[in-house]
Amino acid sequence: MRLPVHRVLIAAGLLATWGSLGRVVRIDGVPHPRGLSAWLPLDALVSTPGFAAMTLLFVAATVGFAFKRREGTAAAVMVALYAVGGHLQAAQWPLDAEQANRALVLPGAALVAYVAVRAWVLRQGWDREQADAWGLEGACGVAAACYTLAGASKLFGSGTEWADGSQLAMHVAVHAHGGLSSLLPIRLAIADSLALCQAFGTLTLTLEATFFLFVVRALRRPYALAAAGMHLGIALVMGLHHYDWMFVVLGLGFAAGPGSRSGDG
Amino acid sequence: MLAPGPDRPVPKWLAAGLCGLYWVMAVLLGGQVPFVERTMFAFPVLSSPLAAPLFRVDGELADVTAYTDFRGIGPRAIDVDHIGYRSTVEHHFHEMRAWIAAHPSPPETVSGGHPFEVGLLIFDWDLDGRVTTTVRVDGTGWAHRRDE
Numbered sequence: 392m393r394l395p396v397h398r399v400l401i402a403a404g405l406l407a408t409w410g411s412l413g414r415v416v417r418i419d420g421v422p423h424p425r426g427l428s429a430w431l432p433l434d435a436l437v438s439t440p441g442f443a444a445m446t447l448l449f450v451a452a453t454v455g456f457a458f459k460r461r462e463g464t465a466a467a468v469m470v471a472l473y474a475v476g477g478h479l480q481a482a483q484w485p486l487d488a489e490q491a492n493r494a495l496v497l498p499g500a501a502l503v504a505y506v507a508v509r510a511w512v513l514r515q516g517w518d519r520e521q522a523d524a525w526g527l528e529g530a531c532g533v534a535a536a537c538y539t540l541a542g543a544s545k546l547f548g549s550g551t552e553w554a555d556g557s558q559l560a561m562h563v564a565v566h567a568h569g570g571l572s573s574l575l576p577i578r579l580a581i582a583d584s585l586a587l588c589q590a591f592g593t594l595t596l597t598l599e600a601t602f603f604l605f606v607v608r609a610l611r612r613p614y615a616l617a618a619a620g621m622h623l624g625i626a627l628v629m630g631l632h633h634y635d636w637m638f639v640v641l642g643l644g645f646a647a648g649p650g651s652r653s654g655d656g
Numbered sequence: 657m658l659a660p661g662p663d664r665p666v667p668k669w670l671a672a673g674l675c676g677l678y679w680v681m682a683v684l685l686g687g688q689v690p691f692v693e694r695t696m697f698a699f700p701v702l703s704s705p706l707a708a709p710l711f712r713v714d715g716e717l718a719d720v721t722a723y724t725d726f727r728g729i730g731p732r733a734i735d736v737d738h739i740g741y742r743s744t745v746e747h748h749f750h751e752m753r754a755w756i757a758a759h760p761s762p763p764e765t766v767s768g769g770h771p772f773e774v775g776l777l778i779f780d781w782d783l784d785g786r787v788t789t790t791v792r793v794d795g796t797g798w799a800h801r802r803d804e
């Protein structure tokens with residue numbers, strides 16, 4: 392069975408997103424239960440066997456989504472697992488520790504859009520292919536919003552200060568110490584170049600603030616590739632790995648390619 | 657009202673509509689429902705030094721999760737409060753403390769392992785705006801590599 396590249400990319404992003412929850416097993420139980428975890432004894436889900444069981448279910452759902460086997464149900468299962476996993480991860484930390492997992496935001500919201508739009512299209516009596524295409528288009532809109540909000544957060548929070556070389560140099564230096572220590576000298580050298588840091592900051596801010604243009608199909612691939620370049624650069628320079636967002640937006644960017652049933656409406 | 661049809665193309669407005677809807681939800685409900693956030697990946701503007709957790713083995717920076725059987729210090733040696741210093745990697749302090757708490761040395765172990773240090777990496781600017789790093793050691797002990 393032929394597996395379209397965009398579905399493989401999206402599935403890779405969804406798996407990477409699930410991987411961002413893997414740190415829950417490093418902490419025993421749920422020390423700061425609130426909401427759902429205060430009502431239900433969910434500690435077993437963050438044990439190694441519990442998380443492994445959830446992972447198996449997630450992988451099965453991802454395969455279903457990728458191969459378009461009960462893709463609506465598969466996407467709904469992934470949304471539920473993201474929601475539960477994200478809640479448990481947050482409840483492992485005090486409220487003031489600000490431990491929200493932002494990796495979940497775009498993939499989770501995009502899946503919710505996919506499920507909702509797909510269900511609406513099916514209710515109209517249209518076929519599954521159309522439902523899938525409409526669902527992916529809805530997910531593209533959510534992806535555009537998430538990146539633009541990331542840019543707006545920087546602009547409204549700190550204005551153009553964020554693109555100031557000495558500010559970004561500090562963040563690069565702090566984050567440089569995470570991940571591969573072999574990259575530490577390169578990262579510290581970049582942090583030492585204020586002009587380079589200013590260029591990186593400006594490019595990031597420009598790309599994110601204009602990412603609402605991702606809703607325009609003709610611009611989708613260039614924006615997806617630019618976002619991938621940004622994520623790879625951030626991973627290399629700062630050790631912050633967001634392959635979750637990167638693969639999902641790459642897949643969405645290439646979803647409405649030649650041969651798709653997307654049209655001008 | 658949209659008319660149903662077997663080959664109805666995906667309308668251009670759909671992505672723009674969902675983009676706008678998400679923005680509205682983010683402004684009204686950001687942080688209160690799953691997957692809807694108003695602020696994302698925005699580092700704060702800094703004007704004072706930052707701290708990150710220090711873990712050095714044999715004098716080299718190392719990943720704490722590559723080690724086990726910690727002795728000489730307990731988890732309280734990790735200064736999660738780092739009073740006087742802000743941090744943008746707060747969770748690293750908590751994770752390091754949790755890891756050391758979960759992997760203590762067996763009581764009968766009295767020797768062996770690699771010497772390690774914990775404390776703070778403190779980042780500040782020099783007069784040219786370049787970042788400087790200093791080290792504050794809060795405790796020392798011994799630990800074994802997990803792959804040994």
